Each structure stands twice: as C-alpha cells, then as structure tokens.
Amino acid sequence: MATSPVGPAALRRHNLGLLLAALREGPASRAALAARTGLTRATVASLLDPLVADGVLDEATAAPSGVGRPARPVSFAPGAPVALGISVEIDGLVGCAVGLDGRLTALRRIAVDHTGLTAAAIADGAGRFAAALAADLAAGTADTGAGRSPGAGPSRGRVVGPRGSGAGRRVLGTALALPALLSGPATDPLVVRAPNLPALTGTRPAQAFTAAFPGPLVVGNEATLGALAHLDVAPDFVYVSGDVGIGGGLVVDGGVWRGARGFAGEIGHVVVDREGPPCGCGGRGCVEQYAGRTALLSAACAADLDALELALRDDDPRARRAVDRAGAALGVGLASVVNVVDLPVVVLGGTLARLVEHLRPTVESELAQRCMGHPPDRVVASRRHGTATVRGAAEAVLTEVLTDPDRLRPPA
Amino acid sequence: MATSPVGPAALRRHNLGLLLAALREGPASRAALAARTGLTRATVASLLDPLVADGVLDEATAAPSGVGRPARPVSFAPGAPVALGISVEIDGLVGCAVGLDGRLTALRRIAVDHTGLTAAAIADGAGRFAAALAADLAAGTADTGAGRSPGAGPSRGRVVGPRGSGAGRRVLGTALALPALLSGPATDPLVVRAPNLPALTGTRPAQAFTAAFPGPLVVGNEATLGALAHLDVAPDFVYVSGDVGIGGGLVVDGGVWRGARGFAGEIGHVVVDREGPPCGCGGRGCVEQYAGRTALLSAACAADLDALELALRDDDPRARRAVDRAGAALGVGLASVVNVVDLPVVVLGGTLARLVEHLRPTVESELAQRCMGHPPDRVVASRRHGTATVRGAAEAVLTEVLTDPDRLRPPA
DNA sequence: CCTATTAGTTCAGGTTCCATACAAAGGAGC
C-alpha cells in the first residue's frame, strides 16, 4: 500500500523483470516471450537488446522448426553474472553461486569450528570465504561439486563446472544465511538470538560483513532463506526445516515473507500442547519439542539419524513411536499454520526430508482432520539435501535482481 | 511475482491511487500532496483535475495561513461516490456506506431470520436490501444512525447524516460479508462451510447476488472483512473476532491476506492442546473451544455475555476461571500465529473486545512467554462495536478502488 | 509600493509502450 511514485523508468524495470522471470523458465525467442508476458514483440526486443549487447544474454542461431521464419531463442549467457549464497554453519561455511537460469555454477564447503569464535572472527572468515569464491568465479576456476554424492554435501575442489568455464562471472550480490533469529531490515538486521552461535547475539552482522562481500549484501535466517530453494515445487508453500531445532519460512507468490519485523517463519515454536515439555524459547509444547532432532533422537533412544533410520527399518517400536509422535506434532502445528495462512503445499527440509516417508502418514492425517476440508494438496520432501540454505540464499538475491534488473548491466 | 505487463495507463493508475491514499489522510493542497507522495506539483494537478471536474473532489476556497500564496485544499466532495458493505447475519442484515474519506454516510440494520431460508431467498433479501440502500443514497435520503447507542448497533431510520444531504451518491461497489468459510476468488467464491447458515453450503453466492447488487461485487468471510475496519489502528495486525465461533484475518500492509485459496485467517482453529476438547472442525483443542462464546459461557455457567460481565464484576470465581482459561488459550494460539507471521499488533473484536480488560493480562502473558522476545507491541480492542464487519467490507471495496482509481470516474 | 515566498499552471522534452507496416526466413504446394 505504502508505495512510491513511479515514472517511465520504473515501468521499464517492471517489464524487464517480467521478461527475465519468463526467461528463467527456459530459453525462448522474442516472439515466445512476448506471448508469455503479454508484451509486444517490439517491446520485448527493445528491452532485451541492451542486455544482449552487454553479453548478459545470448542469442542462439536460428533453429528451423515448423513453418514460418525460424525463431532465434534468447538465453542467459554462459558468462552471465551470478548470485552468491553463503551459509554460516556451526562447523563450516557453505557457499554457492547460482545464475539467473537457476544453474549452480559453484558450490563449496569448508570446515570451520565456529563455536569458539568471536563475531568479528566469524565475519572475517565468512567474508574471505565469499571473496575467494567470487574471485574464482571471476577467474573462471570455480567448482560445482557436480558428480559427488549429493547426500554427503559439497566439498572442496576445483572442478570447473560444465558451463562454468571460459568467461569470468560477475557477482550480482550476496545473501548471507545465519542460524539466528534476526530482527530488522534484511540489509542490516540485528541478531536477537543465536543459540548455536552465541557470539553473534546482539551484533549487526551486515556491518562487519559488507566491506568484504562482493556486491550488495542481504542477511537472513537460515531456514527462511532455505525456503526459497524450493520455488520449483510451487510458488506458494510452507517450508519446514528440521535441524537441531526447527525453522521454516512462508513463501507467497514466489517471495519469502519476512513479517513486519523480520521474525516470520518460526514454525518450530507453534504450540502443539500448551502443557507440553518446556522449550528453549520460554514456552511449552512447541513443535520443536517433538519433531526437533534432539527431541526425536532422545525419544527414539537413537544416537544419530543413521541409527534412527536403521531402527526404523528394523521396525523398532521406540523409533516408530518417536517418529509417529514427531509426525503428529508436526501435523498439528502445520494444521494451525495452514488454517491461518492457507498455503497449499508443505515442503519438509533438513532431517525432516530424510524421514519424510515415515512422517508423512501422521502429518497428513492430522492435516486432513484439522484443516476443515482444505488441507494442503501436497506434503513433499526437499530434494536439495544439504544445499537448500545456500541455494535459497542465492535465489533471494536473484529475486531482488528481478525487481531491479538494472543490476544486471555492468557497472560503468 | 506473476504480474502483468504495464503501460503508461497503469503508471497513471498507480500514481493516482497513491495520491488518493494520501488524500484519505485528510484534505491537502496540491503542493502538500506532492510533498507527501513524491510526485511533482504538475503531476498532482494533472492527476486530480479530471476528478475535480467530475465532482468527485472538492476544491476549498483559499485559506491564507502564513506567508506565500494561500493553499487551496482538495478534499473528497460531499457527494462523492461511496462503497457499500453488506453483512448477512443469522438474524439480520446490516449495511453501510463509507466514502473514500472514511466517513460513514449510511448505516442500517433490519431483522431477518435467516435460519430457515433457502440460499435463493437469502440472496434475494440481501440484494433488495442493498439495492434499497443504494437507491436511498442516490436520492440523498440515507441514514447514518449517528447519535444512537453504538453498543446497541444500528437500527432502521431515515436520519440524514451530517454530510449526507444534498447530492445523490453513486455506489462504487459492494462487498458482501458472510458467516461462512469461502473458497476461491473473491469475485465468486464457493461456500465450503456455513454452520450458521447451512442453506448456503455448496453455493456460489456471487452468482445469485450480482444482478441485484449495485456495482462490482466481492464476497468475503465476515471476520476476514471485519479486520479491514481497523486500519486506523495499524497497517499490519492480526484481527481476532469472537462471536459464536472465532474467526479472524491477517492484515498486511493495509490489505487482508486471503491465502492461496481464500481460506486464510481461521485463527479460531489454531490448536492449543492437541488432546483438548473436540471441535466442530474435526480437530481437538482449537482456540475456539476455549475462547469461543459458547465455550466461554458454558465454562462460566453464564446465560449470556451480560450475565458473564456481571459475574466478573462480582468476582465470581467460575467466571474468572473461564475468562482466564479463554485468555490463556487465546494467548497461546496468538503466540503460534505471531511466531509464524510476525505481525506487531493484535486487535480483538466481537465478544473478545467486550471482555478485553479481563482477557488482556493472560493473553499478554502467554504472548510474552512464548514469542521469543518479540511479542506483539500491543493488544487492543476493536472500537467498531457491532459495525466492524460492514465497515471492513466497505473498506475492502475502497482498497480496490485505490488500485484502480478509474472506477471513480462516472460511467460514460 | 516592492520584494520574498509559496501555490498552481503551462509547455517543451524525454521516456515509455503500442499499433502498424515492412523485411527476413523458411515450409508447402504445384
């Protein structure tokens, strides 16, 4: 509602963003783009021409197909700029680069024990990690980690990706994901709580990071940003990420909802039983106390997730009961969420994705029972394995670029 | 994200909407509006001129104040078009007309026992009620009900409002509020559930109503539309309306969130205790089972709300306990909501507004405990008494008009 | 009476998108 005045320039930005969004669905000729977006062929050409001239977009040779003049598909150039996603984890740093075409052009992870470090040290390390990644991208020597076991997550290397060779890639901007509760604007939030990285509490990471990071920086919660890695599933969904705790994000119309103060998405602290077990948040009976990893493992008397999965395969009754209890709690919590926000898809990530086959029956049954005839259409598992957070972070930057496509033009 | 292409016309619409939104905050000169909106004085003039010529806006005589040429404030004309809000209640019909200036120019209620009627009969009665109201507005003989006891709600009459006299008022559009769970687009939703008006279940009311209703019609849930009557409190808030059941709405950036399929806002069915009392929705332990009127009254052993309030004044322990239980449940449910959507204000309406002083302590204490350091800033009571639904409905139409100000121009 | 200040209007200029017409490039049919 509280929008700003717009002139012809904003109009052009909007239409170009529309066009780029259409292009993200795959290469298409000017005529096809015109049909997709509702713009005129002439307008499409005039909007795209500068980007073709800048080398951001590539024009394929005509491919005769059917009757009429052959179409000349336009696509994102192999050397087009990319967005960086960086995730600070308890024991490491993960970074990736994603192009506007959605292709992963780099993915790497290094081990860092963050638990003892100060906020300044964390910022410094992450900044250098990101700068190195950006430098390798510019030099055309970044790795994609393609071909490795996805479950095992990315690892260090120098494998040049299938399309990553050749021209250096400029960085459009960086999104930093933190395992922390953040308050305030995405460009400079305050860390309100960070149970796993207490040194960050009370700091404003963007201020320490900005200098080192390539391009404009946004900072977000790990699970909230991770939600955006699943736009291929649906444009509107609830994302629930199970890790030590349980986080999440609401994605509405292709964008993540940050809430009035940036706190939105704490699905782990939806209440399932007001008199339930006490939770670290100060409440009782939060979803996290049933479906969080620590709660789940201790209820199942399992040492880790692998053990839990083995026990489930062996039909161990304690494991079975623990997972059913987690699924039911998750289902009850999600029913509350869906009754309030009415999103048609639930995406489970992190440990919850691994257990999806065991959780789904109870989750879906609670949803069906408690949603008054409009439960979500689907409960699906994330297929991003360990990379949801960084990919979603990069996606957050790309979404910004679509609303301000001028960022694609090379800086003067 | 999935937006449409825009040309210069859309640009003008946007800026004019911005301007009208600024004007809603009170009369202002062109220069003041230019300062408020960021547009140029020239642009402001060119945008407003046609509306002044059409008689939608009025230009006051210059009022010299301070140095410089005196400003000529522009305001909505006394005869400017209005939006209609119509509410179908179990035992009556309520209608109101609200101008873009937010002034109530008509408010009336008639008693109708809807319980036995067919969907067609309900549609017919509501259509005629709205048409009569529109006709009276056009003839300048509508009533505002001003001066009556607000708690008692509006009643039939012909009192011409303070500004309602003179020119007839055109109707911009109508919003119809139903005590029903609706699915689908606001212009033609399907009634999924209507416990209090079962005849409507399975129907598409807009199709029956449209012919009779003046102007474009939107249909919405009673509580969801009622939320919009409280934009004066904040632009972002959670609205909870207590009646027989408990409904609500999320207001984000001045607009109500309908959700992907139109179901959003069912705060009454957020779960407080998964093993709690069974609820009509099929679940257990929903907020409604503690804070809904029937639950509340039976727990307090009170015949009606008046009796409950008397008992509370007398410090009756059963009444006290029932209200504390309701407040705690409401607080727990709202904590779940706020943890997910992060809205900074809670507005209580309906019966909950009447009991706000008794409920607030428990509600706020649960919120403070369970919201991880970011509880809502305020929990306030609606001051709209019986009129929130119709006023919010009218507001929904006005919001639409701001996004398409061409509707203000008189039809050719 | 003259100047400073603010409000409102006028007009040329630049940008945008669009409708139309036109050129380019290939298939289909004869």
Place this chain on the structure above:
DNA sequence: GCTCCTTTGTATGGAACCTGAACTAATAGG
C-alpha cells in the same frame, strides 16, 4: 523452381505519461 503462406524480427509514427523549468497568482512583510 516458383509462388504463397506463416512466423519472426525490426522500424516508424503516435499516444500517454512524468519531469523540469519558466511563468502567473496570491499573500505577508517591510
């Protein structure tokens, strides 16, 4: 091989919009 048809891409004039600067209008103060 030729013409006709279909489709793509480009060029051009037109209409709408916002802007900036210049201009007029109206008041206060000296």
